[in-house]
Amino acid sequence: MTKQLGGGDPAPPATQAPPGTPLAAGPDAAEPHTDRLRYLDAATRRIARGMNLDETLHELCRAAVPAFTDTAFVHLYAPLPVGDESGAAPGVLRLRSADRVSPRDPEARGSGPPPADPYAVPAAEVVTPAADGLLSKLLQDGCPVFANTPGLTSAAAELLGATSAPAVPAGRRLIIAPLHGRSHVLGSAVLIRGPGRPEFTDDDLIVASQLATHTALGLEKAMLYEREAAIADTLQRTMLPPSLPEPPGVRLASRYLPSSRTAQVGGDWYDAIPLPGNRVALVIGDVMGHSMTSAAIMGQLRTSVQTLAGLDLPPDEVLHHLDEQAVRLGSEHTATCLYAMYDPVQQRLLVSSAGHLPPVLLHPDGRAEVLQVPPGAPIGVGSGGFESVETHAPAGATLLLYTDGLVESRDSDVLAGVEALRARLRAASSGSAPPALEKLCDEALGALGAGGRDDDIALLAARFEGILxxxxxxxxxxxxxxxxxxxxxxxxxxxxxxxxxxxxxxxxxxxxxxxxxxxxxxxxxxxxxxxxxxxxxxxxxxxxxxxxxxxxxxxxxxxxxxxxxxxxxxxxxxxxxxxxxxxxxxxxxxxxxxxxx
Known part of the structure; x- marks a missing residue:
């Protein structure tokens, strides 16, 4: 995939000439080095801002064009090597990003006459370097070079997709800068100057080397971040129920959305457990923190809840034994948990909470009620004191259990978030017929489903149908x-x-x-x-x-x-x-x- 980036940053101020600008020798001969250091400091900080591959390459191009070069494009190996794994190096380079100044931009072009079209230098979409070819050796070596010798010109021609070496800009106008990570070659950056500005110098090779090094490190950081995020998400989902049961008298739906601001696995979980007598236990919990430890504790607590549910204990007894188990585990992490038990024959609901947010009961007539459940202390505190409350759960009612990521944000407190959730559910049920359960879950998520979440979100919805x-x-x-x-x-x-x-x-x-x-x-x-x-x-x-x-x-x-x-x-x-x-x-x-x- 090629990402074309339009335009670059404006040229640096006249008091701070970009690298490659002719500077007079004399008493101020040290000034060019100062300018290069200032430029590199700004450029490398900009490149470091990228959080993924495309952002990192975008920042490289914006830092390089037009301050350092007129054209820049990057090829990356496909697939990209990640981590320390060994094996045969990938043999295909694909164009990933490109940027160039406009020939109509006199400020970026300089004072020379407008060239015919020196900025429309093409880039090969796909390059397959020979394993023992000059381009492969150049990338493995890791040092930027000018493409002004016959051998290097042919390597540049491969990256340009040119059929002959003469298509490569003559002189010191093209730099091939390998993107060399800690353990692997990731690809190459090609930097080209048109005839309207000075050729590259030896000092510019040092600048190109720094740009390439920081870009490669940024790419590795982005790849590792994406891999860790994928692993964390996979781990979290394997600890959640692969599917919900289908007990008689109740329909179930769920949602789980990981945080969009961290790659670490969270401790949110939900469960639905069939019980004797056609009853069903509805559980939701949240271990404090985002770490592998939080995920491990979540797995332990979820297993303990399933075991305790099989003993057919009332909700407050389940939470009492769960709290004792958490104290025996000796972890400093605490967790909130809400345990509800629904009986479809008697159409009643027993609920007990360990510091968790109250559930919302959507009545058949559209009323949305926040159930008043004694909050109790979080699991792991060891203070006990849990209480079960009973409420009527008529056929057609819907119970919504959720974690704090759904209702808490930096812009509003929890109580305001719960009230906003209740309002969304009430609005979703204002029609003549109750909304489908899956649609109701989407309405409960609201705009949070689109991203920008500070915390994980777990959601469990139960539509009560009862048994005659x-x-x-x-x-x-x-x-x-x-x-x-x-x-x-x-x-x-x-x-x-x-x-x-x-x-x-x-x-x-x-x-x-x-x-x-x-x-x-x-x-x-x-x-x-x-x-x-x-x-x-x-x-x-x-x-x-x-x-x-x-x-x-x-x-x-x-x-x-x-x-x-x-x-x-x-x-x-x-x-x-x-x-x-x-x-x-x-x-x-x-x-x-x-x-x-």
Whole structure:
């Protein structure tokens, strides 16, 4: 890709002649050296401002044209070598940037007569130097040279895309300056003066060398910055859920935007964790700081939250144990976290916060409410004191969890940012129908999605749909030998009521086996729950923490075949430890809906 840069900076003031301007000898003979030092100081500081490849080359051209040369263009190897990796050097140079003064600009051109068109010197778009050719050796050597000898003129002709050496400007009017980094050759800069100004001098080679050296270092800095940013972004995304679950009764969407002002990985994370009873845990957190340590702590906390969620603890208990775990890790980093638990059957929401920003609940009628959740202390402080609050979560409502990067900036405080977020959500829901969840996430981000972010942004949105009570059946049963038969009768009657007669036989058999296994270990009433959504799900809970394992029974065994049968008949099954014991569940696909005709 070639980036054509229009025009350059105006010529330096008359009191500060650019390098290459004829200066008289005499008592002030030291003045040219002072001018060159001043020019190099300004030029190298300008080149150092570039934050990426194009910016660095842009600043080189603006510093060189017209103060030092009339035309400048740069070829870079493709691909560019990065770091200390070794291997075969790339063999292709591609034109990356070019700039030249206008022939109609008398101030830039000087006092001489206008030449025919000395500034329209072409540059080759692609150059493939021979591995043992003069151009390759010149670039490897790393020293700027004049292209005024037969061999060097042919090397310059390659860069100009010329078919013959005579097309190269005669005399000391073209400098080839290799861009030599710490470990690799990155490319070359070609500097050309037209006939309307003096030829380059030996001192100008030193200037060109300094310009090329600082440009090469700037290019390496930019490449390393871009690589570190890509690695950090990849690392961050691998620590986030690759996809969100699809639990019944709720739809989920998320966004993650890394900071645009740092290449370091952040500690923002979100998660959605299915729980027994068709509930779902919604989690968002933010480890303080931007570093690999922050990312590592984030990974540890996210894993701990997933483990604690599997125990089916209330939100405040999850945060309490998470805080204890963070204190045991002994890190000086703290984190904020918000843990919400949604029950689609009862349509209720339990929320607890550890110093995190309050979530926003968008009601079906368009009202946007900032939930009042006791903030608690951040994770890692060790003070505990977390509280859970319960609120109604009607079907059609949307909960938005977010990190502070969404609402905090240098121009406004957090409270103003939360209020602005609430206003955006309310405006997005002002129509007759609620906006699609993905569109709502985009509206929540607003202009922040376009860049200029001071901090990472994590966003998790949940649209509550609920589960109709008539699709759920729930019973408590005493742990007695007769309970398995009772469970079969209840299952048969319920499936008949739901019109699922084709599933009765297999479901009865599996319910009987799972309930019989629960009766063996339970000391308190067991629970049986049937749920009909997009699948038929059965859950059997008891107070024993012993999780059943499937094994192949021998011919002489009287039992041990129950879970084997479940494994063969169910589409999926599993067992989950909870705070009150365990839950064994299995799922079956619903029969195909009848077709017309």
């Amino acid at each position: 009570p008539e699709t759920v059946a729930y019973w408590y049963m005493a742990p007695r030998p007769q309970t398995a038969g009772q469970a079969r009768r209840l299952t048969r009657r319920t499936l008949g009521h739901w019109g699922l007669e084709s599933l009765v036989e297999a479901t009865e058999l599996m319910v009987s086996e799972v309930v019989a296994n629960a009766v063996r270990f339970a000391s308190r009433p067991i629970t049986l729950r049937l749920l009909c959504t997009d699948v038929l799900r059965c859950e059997v809970g008891d107070d024993s923490p012993i999780v059943p394992r499937m094994r192949h029974a021998r011919l002489s065994d009287e039992g041990g075949r129950g879970l084997f049968l479940v494994d063969q008949l169910a589409r999926s099954w599993g067992a989950t430890r909870v705070s009150t014991g365990k839950v064994v569940w299995f799922e079956q696909p619903l029969p195909d809906a009848p077709t017309d005709g």
